[in-house]
Amino acid sequence: MDSDPDTNGAPEPQLSEDELRLSYLSLEDSRHVPQGVRLERNGSLPADFYDAREDIKPDDVEASPPRMVTGGREGSSKGKIGLIEGLEMDGEAPPSPSSSGYAGERGSSGGSSGTVEAADGGERVLHDDWDKGKQRIDEDDTSASWRKRKKHFFVLSHSGKPIFSRYGDEHKLAGFSATLQAIISFVENGGDRIKFVRAGRHQVVFLVKGPIYLVCISCTEEPYEALRGQLELLYGQILVILTKSIDRCFVKNPKFDMAPLLGGTDAVFSSLIHSFGWNPATFLHAYTCLPLAYSTRQAAVAILQDVADSGVLFAILMCRHKVVSLVGAQKASLHPDDMLLLSNFILSTESFRTSEAFSPICLPHYNSMAFLYAYVHYLDVDTYLALLSTNSEGFYHLKECRIQIESVLVKSNVLCEVQKSILDGGLHVEDLPVDSSLRSGLPCPHPSQGRAGPSSMSDIGGPAGLWHFIYRSINLDQYVSSEFSSPLNSSRLHKRLYRAYQKLYVSMHDRQIGPHKTQFRRDENYVLLCWITQDFELYAAFDPLADKALAIKTCNRVCQWVRDLENEIFLFGGSPFSW
Amino acid sequence: MASRRRMLLKVIILGDSGVGKTSLMNQYVNKKFSNQYKATIGADFLTKEIQFEDRLFTLQIWDTAGQERFQSLGVAFYRGADCCVLVYDVNVMKSFDNLNNWREEFLIQASPSDPENFPFVVLGNKIDIDGGNSRVVSEKKARAWCASKGNIPYFETSAKEGFNVEAAFQCIAKNALKNEPEEEIYLPDTIDVSSGGRQQGSPSGCEC
Numbered sequence: 168m169d170s171d172p173d174t175n176g177a178p179e180p181q182l183s184e185d186e187l188r189l190s191y192l193s194l195e196d197s198r199h200v201p202q203g204v205r206l207e208r209n210g211s212l213p214a215d216f217y218d219a220r221e222d223i224k225p226d227d228v229e230a231s232p233p234r235m236v237t238g239g240r241e242g243s244s245k246g247k248i249g250l251i252e253g254l255e256m257d258g259e260a261p262p263s264p265s266s267s268g269y270a271g272e273r274g275s276s277g278g279s280s281g282t283v284e285a286a287d288g289g290e291r292v293l294h295d296d297w298d299k300g301k302q303r304i305d306e307d308d309t310s311a312s313w314r315k316r317k318k319h320f321f322v323l324s325h326s327g328k329p330i331f332s333r334y335g336d337e338h339k340l341a342g343f344s345a346t347l348q349a350i351i352s353f354v355e356n357g358g359d360r361i362k363f364v365r366a367g368r369h370q371v372v373f374l375v376k377g378p379i380y381l382v383c384i385s386c387t388e389e390p391y392e393a394l395r396g397q398l399e400l401l402y403g404q405i406l407v408i409l410t411k412s413i414d415r416c417f418v419k420n421p422k423f424d425m426a427p428l429l430g431g432t433d434a435v436f437s438s439l440i441h442s443f444g445w446n447p448a449t450f451l452h453a454y455t456c457l458p459l460a461y462s463t464r465q466a467a468v469a470i471l472q473d474v475a476d477s478g479v480l481f482a483i484l485m486c487r488h489k490v491v492s493l494v495g496a497q498k499a500s501l502h503p504d505d506m507l508l509l510s511n512f513i514l515s516t517e518s519f520r521t522s523e524a525f526s527p528i529c530l531p532h533y534n535s536m537a538f539l540y541a542y543v544h545y546l547d548v549d550t551y552l553a554l555l556s557t558n559s560e561g562f563y564h565l566k567e568c569r570i571q572i573e574s575v576l577v578k579s580n581v582l583c584e585v586q587k588s589i590l591d592g593g594l595h596v597e598d599l600p601v602d603s604s605l606r607s608g609l610p611c612p613h614p615s616q617g618r619a620g621p622s623s624m625s626d627i628g629g630p631a632g633l634w635h636f637i638y639r640s641i642n643l644d645q646y647v648s649s650e651f652s653s654p655l656n657s658s659r660l661h662k663r664l665y666r667a668y669q670k671l672y673v674s675m676h677d678r679q680i681g682p683h684k685t686q687f688r689r690d691e692n693y694v695l696l697c698w699i700t701q702d703f704e705l706y707a708a709f710d711p712l713a714d715k716a717l718a719i720k721t722c723n724r725v726c727q728w729v730r731d732l733e734n735e736i737f738l739f740g741g742s743p744f745s746w
Numbered sequence: 747m748a749s750r751r752r753m754l755l756k757v758i759i760l761g762d763s764g765v766g767k768t769s770l771m772n773q774y775v776n777k778k779f780s781n782q783y784k785a786t787i788g789a790d791f792l793t794k795e796i797q798f799e800d801r802l803f804t805l806q807i808w809d810t811a812g813q814e815r816f817q818s819l820g821v822a823f824y825r826g827a828d829c830c831v832l833v834y835d836v837n838v839m840k841s842f843d844n845l846n847n848w849r850e851e852f853l854i855q856a857s858p859s860d861p862e863n864f865p866f867v868v869l870g871n872k873i874d875i876d877g878g879n880s881r882v883v884s885e886k887k888a889r890a891w892c893a894s895k896g897n898i899p900y901f902e903t904s905a906k907e908g909f910n911v912e913a914a915f916q917c918i919a920k921n922a923l924k925n926e927p928e929e930e931i932y933l934p935d936t937i938d939v940s941s942g943g944r945q946q947g948s949p950s951g952c953e954c
Binding site for chain 1 (some may be wrong): 752753754756788789791792793795804808822824825827828856858859873886933934935936937938
């Protein structure tokens with residue numbers, strides 16, 4: 168990260184009065200950066216912007232040789248773990264502590280590392296067309312290809328019986344699974360809890376959920392918190408299918424083999440793991456809506472509200488992974504993670520597409536112990552309706568509700584509007600309204616870089632070199648993300664950007680020294696800007712040569728733009744479905 | 747997750763150090779034998795797929811270290827075992843005497859739901875040594891002990907010559923399977939909206 172040379176007399180943007188109702192990001196004081204966190208005095212005043220270099224805690228687990236970090240007493244069991252053999256990590260030299268504090272995406276950018284991640288494959292633009300189901304079933308821990316995979320996920324029981332592996336056949340990996348259990352249980356025996364192990368460039372992250380153990384082995388350089396969050400979602404997906412009552416099977420019978428109960432759900436887990444690389448909902452803990460005219464969405468809300476009043480707990484109309492409309496019965500609220508897991512379950516289960524279906528499902532944040540019953544029906548190839556009820560015999564009632572809803576949606580043209588919205592796409596950075604102050608009267612952003620001038624900046628991406636942004640509304644639990652456009656035109660680049668955002672997210676929400684208000688980073692790939700207020704979080708990526716003052720100004724524009732469009736891009740429900 | 751219905755059986759091998767636990771496993775899984783003694787550190791894990799009565803099984807074999815200093819690993823290793831194999835050296839009386847300790851230690855640590863009927867198998871190894879002339883534990887004595895512990899199946903093996911190893915493991919699989927509880931239907935609760943709907947303290951009635 169090269170810090171912006173912000174001593175060259177950065178202009179202080181003049182704020183117009185009417186923009187002051189929003190909190191505002193400005194360059195004030197950026198020359199005199201205090202060390203540590205500066206708290207904003209008042210949300211309505213201009214936020215002081217400062218370079219966040221000092222706030223980024225050096226990754227304290229990165230610099231040392233293989234090392235174990237446990238819950239209570241860090242590394243207390245070190246040495247004894249050597250009793251257990253079999254977990255052979257690639258014995259590469261640990262990376263040198265990154266002087267940039269942002270080791271970034273060396274691992275995930277591919278090529279240089281010589282490792283493979285199958286889901287990366289090719290330059291797929293659509294995320295929908297990846298191979299569903301288990302990948303590389305023929306591999307096991309003795310295969311070179313298996314060992315080179317950049318990101319493994321395992322689920323096993325507390326007796327070491329394999330439940331799920333992202334790559335390879337679970338039964339062939341029984342020995343590996345046993346090794347993982349031995350490590351976890353060994354540390355547990357000492358009254359401790361293992362959190363992760365660093366081995367060269369690999370990080371092994373453990374998550375123990377009662378009798379179910381989840382492990383991620385990754386060399387993607389994603390932060391521990393991010394990988395742990397992914398394991399939490401993986402566990403949540405298990406609960407969606409089986410509920411937490413599964414724990415009692417283990418109490419009754421420690422030998423319990425859970426894998427058969429999850430039969431046929433490989434695609435659900437593979438799809439979820441795949442989404443860690445493309446769906447920001449997996450780390451933002453928010454959902455996103457399909458952009459629609461306010462009146463169109465309200466029409467959909469109204470009809471869903473009608474059925475919710477007739478005993479349906481949740482009525483959800485979605486298009487791919489975006490929400491069209493959503494209504495909960497009185498006092499029932501739906502957690503964004505539950506929505507993510509539910510929509511992943513529906514989208515990755517092929518049989519839902521072929522006929523109307525009725526399936527028990529669990530929403531872990533709503534009630535992890537018990538099942539709800541979901542009626543799922545695709546209204547067209549992308550749009551589906553999920554009606555959730557507590558009545559296991561509610562199929563015919565829900566079917567009637569669906570018929571009623573469908574006819575209203577067709578009559579009121581909602582489905583056509585949905586299709587139109589898919590074709591139009593969401594927000595494009597190129598369309599960001601630009602006022603005159605951004606267009607003219609500003610110095611050439613980087614004369615020293617030999618660029619032709621400001622115009623070359625706007626040739627690709629949006630104004631001021633804006634490439635992409637995500638805006639998350641905190642009160643609504645919703646986010647809106649701009650569409651990818653040039654130069655971010657491959658799935659590999661998308662994934663790299665999401666991982667950079669994810670890293671930004673983790674560093675902004677650091678439990679010990681955070682949360683932070685603002686962060687500005689520049690590396691060889693992007694300028695990243697993050698701004699968090701009481702109301703929203705903004706993550707923006709710019710051309711790496713973007714001018715800081717302009718970038719900040721552009722972020723203010725983005726926020727204004729999002730607010731101008733909020734009735735179309737967000738769902739404002741009448742019922743309190745949000746926390 | 748298996749699409750075909752396969753079963754995974756966790757098998758723990760216990761016995762004094764040097765009785766040939768690792769050699770037995772190597773002979774069984776890899777059809778190899780080495781005269782060189784290499785102490786197992788902690789535990790080794792091997793898998794072997796077998797077919798038994800038209801069903802496919804995966805044996806997950808936990809080859810543990812016999813040395814006392816590793817006994818602290820017990821609980822972690824024994825949990826959820828489907829079968830326990832006790833191995834002794836027919837040429838070393840102490841290794842036979844210790845079978846009782848190994849068995850009891852296992853039952854304490856693993857605390858299986860039905861300890862009386864937990865499937866054990868006893869293997870008397872190294873019957874090839876010195877043409878059987880250095881043998882100190884007679885087959886009769888071993889069988890008597892096995893009979894007294896609830897008719898534990900007994901095999902005399904030679905890991906070196908591969909004698910009886912296959913048969914012993916077939917029996918291990920059979921016994922592990924016999925002990926498998928009846929398949930029950932997994933049926934969690936349904937949410938009861940009238941009592942709030944949201945997370946409850948301890949819902950009742952699991953039929954899993």
